[in-house]
Structures are given as structure tokens and as C-alpha cells.
Amino acid sequence: MTESPTTGKPGPNKKAGKRNKPKKPKVPRQAMPEQAPEIRRNNFKEVPFGYPIDTAVIEANRCIQCKKPKCVDGCPVGIDIPGFIKAIAERDFEKSIRIMKEANALPAICGRVCPQEEQCEIVCVTGIKGEPVAIGRLERFIADWERDSGNVSIPDIPDPTGRRVAVVGAGPAGLTVAGELALKGHKVKIFEALHKPGGVLIYGIPEFRLPKSIVMAEVDYVKKLGVEIEYNAIIGKYYTVEELLTEEGYHSVFIGTGAGLPYFMNIPGENLNGVYSANEYLTRSNLMRAYDFPNADTPIAMSKKVAVIGGGNVAMDAARTALRLGAEDVYLVYRRAREQMPARDEEIHHADEEGIQFNLLTNPISINGDEEGWVKSMTCLRMELGEPDASGRQRPVPVEGSEFDLEVDTVIVSIGNGANPLLPEATPALDTNKWGNIIADDKTGLTSMKGVYAGGDIVIGAATVILAMGAGKEAAEAMHEYIMSIDV
Amino acid sequence: MNEIKIKQVLSEGVKDFVVESPVIAKKRKAGQFVIVRINEDGERIPLTIVDSDPKGGTIRLIFQEVGKTTCAMGELEEGDSILDVVGPLGKATHVEKIGTVVCVGGGIGVAPVYPIAKAMKEAGNKIISVIGARNKDLLILEQEMADISDQILVTTDDGSYGRHGFVTDAIQQLIDDGVKIDLVLAIGPVVMMRAVSNLTKKYNVPTQVSLNSIMVDGTGMCGGCRVSIGDKTKFVCVDGPEFDGHLVNYEELMLRQKAYLPQERKSHKNHKCRMEGME
Ligand SMILES: Cc1cc2nc3c(=O)[nH]c(=O)nc-3n(C[C@H](O)[C@H](O)[C@H](O)COP(=O)(O)OP(=O)(O)OC[C@H]3O[C@@H](n4cnc5c(N)ncnc54)[C@H](O)[C@@H]3O)c2cc1C
Ligand SMILES: Cc1cc2nc3c(=O)[nH]c(=O)nc-3n(C[C@H](O)[C@H](O)[C@H](O)COP(=O)(O)OP(=O)(O)OC[C@H]3O[C@@H](n4cnc5c(N)ncnc54)[C@H](O)[C@@H]3O)c2cc1C
Ligand code: SF4
Ligand code: SF4
Ligand code: FES
Numbered sequence: 001m002t003e004s005p006t007t008g009k010p011g012p013n014k015k016a017g018k019r020n021k022p023k024k025p026k027v028p029r030q031a032m033p034e035q036a037p038e039i040r041r042n043n044f045k046e047v048p049f050g051y052p053i054d055t056a057v058i059e060a061n062r063c064i065q066c067k068k069p070k071c072v073d074g075c076p077v078g079i080d081i082p083g084f085i086k087a088i089a090e091r092d093f094e095k096s097i098r099i100m101k102e103a104n105a106l107p108a109i110c111g112r113v114c115p116q117e118e119q120c121e122i123v124c125v126t127g128i129k130g131e132p133v134a135i136g137r138l139e140r141f142i143a144d145w146e147r148d149s150g151n152v153s154i155p156d157i158p159d160p161t162g163r164r165v166a167v168v169g170a171g172p173a174g175l176t177v178a179g180e181l182a183l184k185g186h187k188v189k190i191f192e193a194l195h196k197p198g199g200v201l202i203y204g205i206p207e208f209r210l211p212k213s214i215v216m217a218e219v220d221y222v223k224k225l226g227v228e229i230e231y232n233a234i235i236g237k238y239y240t241v242e243e244l245l246t247e248e249g250y251h252s253v254f255i256g257t258g259a260g261l262p263y264f265m266n267i268p269g270e271n272l273n274g275v276y277s278a279n280e281y282l283t284r285s286n287l288m289r290a291y292d293f294p295n296a297d298t299p300i301a302m303s304k305k306v307a308v309i310g311g312g313n314v315a316m317d318a319a320r321t322a323l324r325l326g327a328e329d330v331y332l333v334y335r336r337a338r339e340q341m342p343a344r345d346e347e348i349h350h351a352d353e354e355g356i357q358f359n360l361l362t363n364p365i366s367i368n369g370d371e372e373g374w375v376k377s378m379t380c381l382r383m384e385l386g387e388p389d390a391s392g393r394q395r396p397v398p399v400e401g402s403e404f405d406l407e408v409d410t411v412i413v414s415i416g417n418g419a420n421p422l423l424p425e426a427t428p429a430l431d432t433n434k435w436g437n438i439i440a441d442d443k444t445g446l447t448s449m450k451g452v453y454a455g456g457d458i459v460i461g462a463a464t465v466i467l468a469m470g471a472g473k474e475a476a477e478a479m480h481e482y483i484m485s486i487d488v
Numbered sequence: 489m490n491e492i493k494i495k496q497v498l499s500e501g502v503k504d505f506v507v508e509s510p511v512i513a514k515k516r517k518a519g520q521f522v523i524v525r526i527n528e529d530g531e532r533i534p535l536t537i538v539d540s541d542p543k544g545g546t547i548r549l550i551f552q553e554v555g556k557t558t559c560a561m562g563e564l565e566e567g568d569s570i571l572d573v574v575g576p577l578g579k580a581t582h583v584e585k586i587g588t589v590v591c592v593g594g595g596i597g598v599a600p601v602y603p604i605a606k607a608m609k610e611a612g613n614k615i616i617s618v619i620g621a622r623n624k625d626l627l628i629l630e631q632e633m634a635d636i637s638d639q640i641l642v643t644t645d646d647g648s649y650g651r652h653g654f655v656t657d658a659i660q661q662l663i664d665d666g667v668k669i670d671l672v673l674a675i676g677p678v679v680m681m682r683a684v685s686n687l688t689k690k691y692n693v694p695t696q697v698s699l700n701s702i703m704v705d706g707t708g709m710c711g712g713c714r715v716s717i718g719d720k721t722k723f724v725c726v727d728g729p730e731f732d733g734h735l736v737n738y739e740e741l742m743l744r745q746k747a748y749l750p751q752e753r754k755s756h757k758n759h760k761c762r763m764e765g766m767e
Contacts, residue, residue: 193707195525195572232574234707238511260709264721271716271740273747280710288531288704297531297556298704299751373743420708422726 029131030059037353041323044207044291047350053091056141060088062126063133070123071135076470079103081120081135088138097146100139105179105221106172106469108147108214111140113205114466115344147217154224158185163483166191166250168235168423171199172465173256173456175222176472177479182225184480189250191233196287199258200457201465203287204279204314206321209347212286236426245451251483252451254475255430255438256468259457261418265309269367270413274301274375278310278318278414285321303327303410307378309364310334310414311341316348318412319356330356331406335363335383335396359406361385361396367411377405417462437461445475453479490570493546498628501553502596503562510545512537512575518607519581519698519730521600522547523706525572526564531557534703534725536600537576547573550599550628556756577706578729581696585612587670590662591637592655592684593619594676598629600698601675602636608673609636616667617641618658620676624649656683669693674733678742685733695733699724701744715741 034040034048051059063085071081080099087096100107114120116136124132146152163186167174170192178188196202198215223229235241235257244250262277264270281300284290288298306322308315311334322330332351334341338360341348352358361383370376382402385394419436431439431448438447438454445453455471457463494506512522521536539548553559564570581604589608593601598619609615615636620643621627627642627649634640641658642650651658655676662669672695674684681697688695701713701724708726715724716737722728 193574194705195574232572234574234577237576238515260707262709262711264711266721271714271721271744273743277711280704280712283704283710289529293751294755296529297755299748299755301747302751373740373746422708 026130027058027062029062029134030055030137032134032137037350037355040208041320041354044324046211047208050144051137051141053145056088056138057091059134060085060138063089064126066125070125071120071133074120074123075103076119076464076466077103077473079120079139084142085133085135085138088142093142093145093149096142100142104139104469105176106218106465107139108143109172109201109210109218110466110469111136111138111143112210112214113464114139115464117345119466147214152217152221154221155183157183157226160187161185161484162488163187163251164189164249165252165254165479165483166244166248167254167256168241169193169199169256169258169456169458170197170219170229171256171258171456171468172201173258173458173468173472174199174254175219176469177254177256177453177455177476178227179222179225180473180476181479182222182227184476186480186483188226189228189230191235191239191244192229192231193234193257194287195231197229197231199256203283204317206282206286206317206324208320208324209317234422236423241423241427241430241449241452251486251488252453252479254445254472254479255423255447255452255454255458256456256472257420257423257458258468259417259462260420261436262413263416263418264413265364265415267364267366269369269375272367272369272375273373274303274409275367275411275413276301278308278314278412279417281318281412282314282321285325291321291325300325301410305329305331305408306410306412307331307333307359307364307406307408308412308414310416311336311343312414312416313343313347314417315412315414316343316351316356318414320351320354322410322412323354323356327410331359331408332356333359333362333364333378333380333406335361336393337361337385340393363396363398364411365403368405375409375411377407378411379403379405417457419458419461435461441478443474444478445471446478451482490573492564492566492568492570495564495566498550499626501562502626502628503551503553505549505551505564506541506546507549507570507573508545509547509573512573513540513545513547514542516540516547516576517580518583518603520576520578521706521729522549522573522575523577523703524549524561524570524574526557526561527571530560530571532572532574532704532706533557534577534700534706536603536698538599538603539606550596552596555752559756574706577725579727581607581673581730583607583611588614588616588668590616590618590659590669590672591633592659592672592674592676592680593617593629593633594655594674594680595621595626596628597674597676597680598627598633601673602629602632604673604675604698605633606636613670614638616662616669618643618655618662620644620650620655620658620680622646654683655680656687659684659687663691663693671696672733673697678738678745681733681736682738685736685738689734696730697733697736698729699731699736699741700729701741702747715744 084099121132167190289296290300308319382399383396386397389395440454445455453475456468491508496504591605617637706725713724718735
């Protein structure tokens with residue numbers, strides 16, 4: 001399914017040598033085989049299949065091994081990108097994964113969901129004239145190779161230091177902190193509010209984009225490092241942060257509770273039956289497996305016509321989930337233009353291919369119900385682009401008299417998430433900003449409480465997996481220093 | 489973990505469990521609830537913590553079998569375990585000495601009103617309990633309520649026991665008798681809470697109700713439990729479950745409780761236990 005001629009010979013960097021030979025065609029960026037749109041819109045299986053080995057090697061050979069690799073600066077965790085790619089080109093996969101894991105403990109996840117096109121790939125030099133090296137796909141390849149090979153190596157763990165650390169939240173930030181500190185010989189326990197680990201990776205991002213088995217394999221790895229996880233433990237209710245530091249005897253605490261508070265639009269009709277936050281819709285489908293109802297007990301709306309409000313990754317996930325749950329028409333309603341959608345290009349492209357109908361420059365003003373309290377339509381206004389606003393994007397302004405009704409039975413509100421106030425409210429000593437995010441030091445993650453660190457979405461607001469992991473790594477360094485400095 | 493230590497049947501379809509849960513037993517306060525999930529395929533459902541034994545490390549849950557999850561849970565026996573028990577959730581009742589508190593429980597609602605009445609009594613209030621059920625057989629916790637009340641009034645819809653009529657008739661009686669009521673706490677079917685609130689509003693008696701909206705996570709993450717309180721949307725699991733009864737939009741709450749009726753019927757079809765709606 002690769003589009004490219006598989007010449008197997010690299011060489012945009014090697015001069016097309018002999019004079020009388022025609023110039024060798026440049027090897028194009030290798031496509032990743034994937035399920036056809038008509039098929040995948042009816043199942044929850046992962047969309048792309050990943051690179052076959054030979055394709056990965058061809059793609060790896062497209063990297064020109066820059067002396068000062070720009071790509072590395074673009075990666076929030078500073079992976080040695082030319083290094084791991086070179087090892088793939090040389091078919092030394094073991095070496096490649098080793099290089100990868102020095103900087104990134106969760107490559108199978110990042111390779112799938114990282115916004116590469118805005119981070120490492122956008123600055124790749126081969127992208128100046130042609131297309132950038134597919135760094136994310138190679139990252140995914142090498143991680144999958146390791147998992148498929150069945151021998152994921154567990155590094156040696158140093159002798160116990162006698163220090164105990166509590167981590168709140170088993171999302172990417174918390175898992176990273178836990179893994180890093182366990183590797184330094186500390187005793188780590190994660191307290192997770194839900195009955196499963198992974199945070200957004202489990203309850204939010206759907207199976208067709210990130211299979212749960214991959215998340216569970218990464219969590220298993222962290223557990224093999226000696227990390228314990230207690231589920232159903234909501235810190236702030238079950239134990240407070242203070243209790244963890246006192247009665248429960250932890251020397252330091254990391255807070256990685258994410259941005260799990262759904263925003264609504266505050267328009268009339270938002271509490272009608274059939275209106276969901278994307279969080280609820282995705283949680284029912286993913287975490288509670290409502291797609292398998294009635295085998296699984298949790299129900300979800302049986303929708304025919306669905307409007308998803310928003311233009312980010314979360315909106316794309318909700319829209320594509322609705323389609324897979326059997327909706328006939330799924331409209332994406334977004335008040336700005338397509339170029340301004342914050343979702344990853346790949347997700348927009350996939351959604352488009354699957355038949356999601358984009359209603360751009362459209363703003364909902366009310367949701368209308370029937371006598372039984374069910375959604376029957378949504379009234380929208382057309383918008384046009386006006387002056388740039390604070391974010392530098394042209395501000396959408398309503399077109400007068402452009403009101404129209406969209407006939408729908410389900411509305412999924414996906415306009416963003418804020419900081420969940422549950423833990424901060426129960427922890428008065430913890431300083432938060434006006435949006436409710438925990439205030440933490442840029443470099444170390446230290447909060448206003450001694451020994452208490454924080455990172456990920458709870459600090460910077462809804463962002464990305466890799467930023468949460470980056471924050472986790474930095475906090476782990478600082479926490480290590482701190483706990484080694486105290487007597488136990 | 490979460491082993492069922494004692495199981496009792498209180499009335500037809502109402503079960504009383506004492507469940508091992510040491511941390512929650514220590515932490516919980518009156519008015520709080522847990523979310524339970526009984527098996528891997530299970531739904532997460534909220535249940536009030538009726539009582540706890542901090543020393544013995546147990547909590548007490550009383551539930552009515554109304555659908556798939558509660559019926560399946562009712563089939564568990566002593567020695568079995570509940571897969572997940574999460575809590576304590578929700579804001580605790582604001583307990584202080586204010587004078588005379590009328591605690592109203594309708595049907596299964598007597599179970600969640602009991603811990604609040606008990607805490608209010610311990611805070612030095614005079615407790616008048618008004619408990620009601622459709623008939624004598626469905627009445628629960630009468631003795632326990634009597635033990636913590638200064639006065640107890642019982643009503644049944646069919647007159648098979650106590651006073652013939654609704655709990656609102658008994659409250660009206662108290663008002664007519666000139667009893668000075670400082671607070672009414674009412675928990676039961678939504679129609680009952682609405683009727684109580686309508687009545688007390690006429691007399692300007694402050695009224696708290698505890699709402700039972702459909703929940704998923706119980707931590708403020710999904711918004712599924714939202715209700716309109718005055719002109720504001722609130723999440724029952726974190727902002728409640730108790731709210732000012734005079735501000736609740738009961739019509740909306742009733743509609744939202746029915747959101748999954750067709751699916752619930754489907755999911756429940758093969759189950760043999762009798763379906764008894766909450767309303
Ligand atoms: C639908 C969706 C799609 C997304 N797609 C992408 C994508 O394609 N690429 C990308 O890079 N990013 C994506 N993101 C964003 C990314 O998932 C988050 O930025 C990232 O998960 C943040 O990690 P975290 O560890 O800070 O928090 P989370 O992943 O939110 O994890 C927090 C964890 O803490 C737990 N918790 C919360 N409160 C408590 C408490 N009081 N006690 C105990 N535990 C608690 C939660 O249950 C959760 O498990 C997406 C987000 C969503 C919602
Ligand atoms: C804060 C709170 C405390 C509660 N305390 C008690 C209690 O102490 N004893 C008791 O018997 N009941 C209590 N309930 C109600 C109890 O949660 C429901 O009866 C139970 O969820 C029904 O589930 P089911 O699968 O058996 O029935 P279903 O057939 O699924 O539903 C029957 C009805 O129960 C409600 N319901 C369904 N699913 C949920 C859900 N996930 N969350 C909440 N409600 C739901 C709906 O209105 C539905 O129509 C409480 C509810 C809340 C919100
Ligand atoms: S982690 Fe993300 S940014 Fe870093 S190399 Fe991988 S895909 Fe690129
Ligand atoms: S910038 Fe591109 S070509 Fe250069 S080392 Fe990085 S991936 Fe390779
Ligand atoms: S149950 Fe999810 S927010 Fe209340």
C-alpha cells in the first residue's frame with residue numbers, strides 16, 4: 001500500500017554520481033498503510049497499520065543525519081532523533097529502541113499521538129524542499145517492533161533508597177514521574193481516581209487511534225519497574241495531600257491530575273437529553289465500553305444525527321466515535337475556518353475521509369428539544385472572518401440573519417477542558433492561578449507546598465501527551481534531588 | 489477488598505450491605521456517597537453511605553433493586569466482593585445546631601436521610617422524622633429512625649400503616665400545628681422532593697434536597713450529572729448532592745433520569761428480578 005517505488009536506495013544526500021546516468025528520483029516520504037475509510041468507519045480497530053520493516057528502513061534512510069539536527073530541538077523531550085533513525089537504517093533495532101528509551105519511556109504512545117507535524121517534523125531540513133522525515137512513524141515503528149519481539153528489557157534497578165513517593169494520577173505525567181523515580185531506587189505508589197490507568201490515554205483517546213493494549217503494555221512496563229498503583233483512590237477525598245505527606249509517610253508527592261473539567265457553552269438547551277460533554281461521551285464509549293452495550297452495562301445514546309461542537313483533537317475523536325457507534329450523519333460544527341482548527345492535520349484528514357461533514361464558520365446559539373426533553377435540532381449562525389484577535393487568528397463574526405437549524409438528536413460539546421478543582425479545593429496550601437491551574441515552577445514543577453510537585457495538564461492547561469511527559473521527567477529530577485537531601 | 493460482611497433484606501427488593509472499606513469508613517461524613525462497580529462489564533452507580541464503622545473498617549449501603557446493576561448486586565452474598573468502591577464522594581452535609589430539623593424520607597430515600605438525621609441529632613438539633621412508603625411492607629429503617637428522632641411520623645400511600653397519605657400531608661400537619669421548623673431535609677423520589685419543596689416554599693421554610701442524577705465518574709470530569717439550580721448549571725457529584733430545594737429544576741432532572749430508559753430496559757430484559765421504578 002506504500003505509494004512509493006521501493007528502490008531501497010537512499011540518497012538525496014548522495015550526489016547522483018555518474019554523469020551519463022539520469023538523476024535518481026528522490027525517495028518520497030513513505031506512506032503508512034491504513035484501513036480504508038469505508039471499512040474503518042464501521043469498526044474500532046486502529047486506523048494505520050504501521051510501517052513494515054522494509055518501509056521503515058527506506059524512510060530511515062531519508063534522514064540526512066544533520067550535524068546540528070533541528071528536529072531534536074523541536075522535540076519536547078529531546079530524543080536523539082538522528083541516532084535512533086540511523087540505527088533503524090542500519091537495521092539495528094535493538095540499538096534504536098535503546099536510544100529512544102533514554103529520552104522517552106512511552107514511544108508507542110508518542111509515535112501515535114504526538115503532534116509531530118508541529119514539533120519535530122516541522123523543523124526537519126528535508127522538509128524545506130520536500131517532505132520531512134516521518135519521525136513519528138519511525139518512533140512508532142521501533143516501539144512496536146520491541147513490543148512484538150516480546151522481550152521488552154527491564155533496566156537494572158538500584159538498591160532501595162528508603163524514600164517513598166506518592167504520585168497522584170496515572171496519566172502520562174504521573175506514569176513518567178513514577179517510572180523515572182522507580183529507576184532511581186525509590187518506592188513509588190500511584191493513586192488513581194478511576195478504575196483503570198492511563199488518564200486521557202484510556203478514557204479519552206479512542207481505540208482506533210491508540211489501542212488500549214498499547215497503553216496497558218506501557219503501564220505494565222512501569223509496574224515492572226516496581227511501581228504500585230492503587231485505583232479508585234481520589235486524592236482530596238480518600239486521602240488529602242497533607243495526609244500523604246504525614247500519616248501515610250511519603251517523602252514527596254507529585255500531582256498529575258490533568259485537565260478533566262469539561263466546559264459547556266452556556267447556551268439554552270444544553271441540559272437536554274442527548275447533549276454530552278466530549279469527556280462524558282468518550283468516557284462512556286472508551287473507559288466504560290458502551291460501544292459493546294448490552295454486553296457491557298453502560299449505555300450511550302443511540303444517535304442518528306450528531307453535531308460535535310469544536311475543532312480540536314477531542315472534537316475529532318468524538319465525531320469519529322459517533323460514526324463508529326452507528327450515527328448516519330455526523331456534523332462537525334466549528335466557528336472558525338478549517339485552517340484555524342487546532343486538531344492535528346492527520347486527524348482532520350482522517351475524519352474527512354470517513355465522511356464527517358464539516359460545518360465551518362458556524363456557531364451554535366441554542367439547542368432545541370422535544371416534549372420529552374430530547375434534542376431535536378440546533379440553531380446556528382453563520383460566521384465570517386474579521387479582524388485578528390488576541391491569539392492572532394482572525395476573529396469570527398456573525399453574519400446577520402444567517403440563522404439556520406441543524407436537525408440533530410445528539411450534540412457533543414467539545415470546546416475545551418479546564419482544571420478539575422477537586423484536589424486543589426481540598427488542599428488550601430496549594431496555590432492556583434485564576435483558571436484553577438496549580439502554580440508550579442517552570443523547571444522543577446515545585447508547588448507552593450514543600451515536597452509537593454506538579455506537572456502536565458493540571459499546570460499548563462489542556463496540552464499534549466509529550467509535554468505532560470516532559471514535565472514529569474523534569475519534576476522527577478527535582479524530586480530525586482529533594483528526597484535525597486532529606487534524612488530518612 | 490470490598491468484601492460484603494453482612495447482607496440483610498430490608499423489604500421486597502431492598503438490600504442492606506455492610507461492606508469492608510477501611511479508608512472510606514474513616515473519612516466519610518454524613519451526606520456523602522460512593523460509586524460502585526460490581527464486575528468488569530459493570531456500570532458505575534452511586535449509592536449513599538448510610539453509616540460506617542471506622543474501627544471495624546466497614547461502610548453500610550442500602551439499595552433498591554430497580555435495574556440491571558442493583559439487581560445483580562442484590563444477588564451477591566456475604567463473602568463476595570464488590571469490584572470497585574470509590575469515595576467518599578460529594579460534599580458533606582453542612583451540620584450545625586440550628587434548632588428543629590424535619591428529616592423527610594420517602595421510599596428508599598429513608599436510607600440516605602438516616603445518616604444526615606443522625607449527624608444533625610448529634611449536633612444537638614431537635615429531629616422530627618417523617619418517613620413514608622407506598623405500603624407497610626416497603627417501609628424501611630423505622631426503628632433506626634425512631635432511635636435518633638425526637639418525634640417520628642410515618643405515612644403510607646395506601647393507609648396500610650401509620651398515617652394514610654403522603655409525607656407532605658404530615659409536614660402540612662406540623663406546620664398547621666404551629667411547630668417552628670428551621671430546616672427541612674427531604675430525600676426520596678423526585679416527585680416527592682418537588683412536592684415537599686413546593687409546600688415549604690409557601691411557608692418560607694429552608695429546604696435541602698439530595699439529588700440522584702445519573703453519574704459516571706463522580707469526580708466532576710464528565711458533566712453527565714448536571715442539573716439546573718436557579719439559573720446555574722451544577723454538577724451533582726461535586727457541587728452536591730444536596731441543594732436548595734427551592735431552586736432545583738425538578739422537571740429537567742426527571743427528564744434527565746429517563747435518558748437511558750430504552751437501553752436500561754434492554755439491558756435488564758434477561759434479569760428476573762422485578763422492575764420497580766424509582767418514581
Ligand atoms: C479526547 C482527547 C484527545 C487528545 N488527543 C491528543 C493527541 O492526539 N495528542 C496529544 O499529544 N495530546 C492529546 N490530548 C491531550 C493529552 O491527552 C493530555 O494533554 C495528556 O493526557 C495530559 O496528561 P496528564 O498526565 O497531565 O493528565 P491526564 O491524562 O488527564 O491524567 C490525569 C489522571 O489523573 C487522575 N486524577 C484526576 N484527579 C485525581 C485525583 N484527585 N486523585 C487521583 N487521581 C486523579 C485522572 O483520573 C487521570 O487518570 C487529547 C486529549 C483528549 C481529552
Ligand atoms: C448521590 C446518589 C446517591 C444515591 N443513593 C442511593 C441509595 O442509597 N440507595 C439506592 O437504592 N439508590 C441510590 N441512588 C440511585 C442509584 O444510583 C440508582 O438506583 C442506580 O444507579 C440504578 O442502576 P440500575 O442499573 O440498577 O438501574 P437502571 O435500570 O440502569 O436505572 C434505573 C434508574 O436509575 C437511575 N440510574 C441509572 N443509571 C444510573 C447511574 N449510573 N447513576 C445514577 N443513577 C442512575 C436512572 O434514573 C434510571 O432510570 C443514588 C443516586 C445518587 C446520584
Ligand atoms: S516524542 Fe513527539 S516530538 Fe519527540 S520525536 Fe517523538 S514524535 Fe517527535
Ligand atoms: S532534521 Fe530531519 S534530516 Fe536532519 S537529522 Fe533530524 S530527522 Fe534527520
Ligand atoms: S458524574 Fe461525571 S461530572 Fe458528575
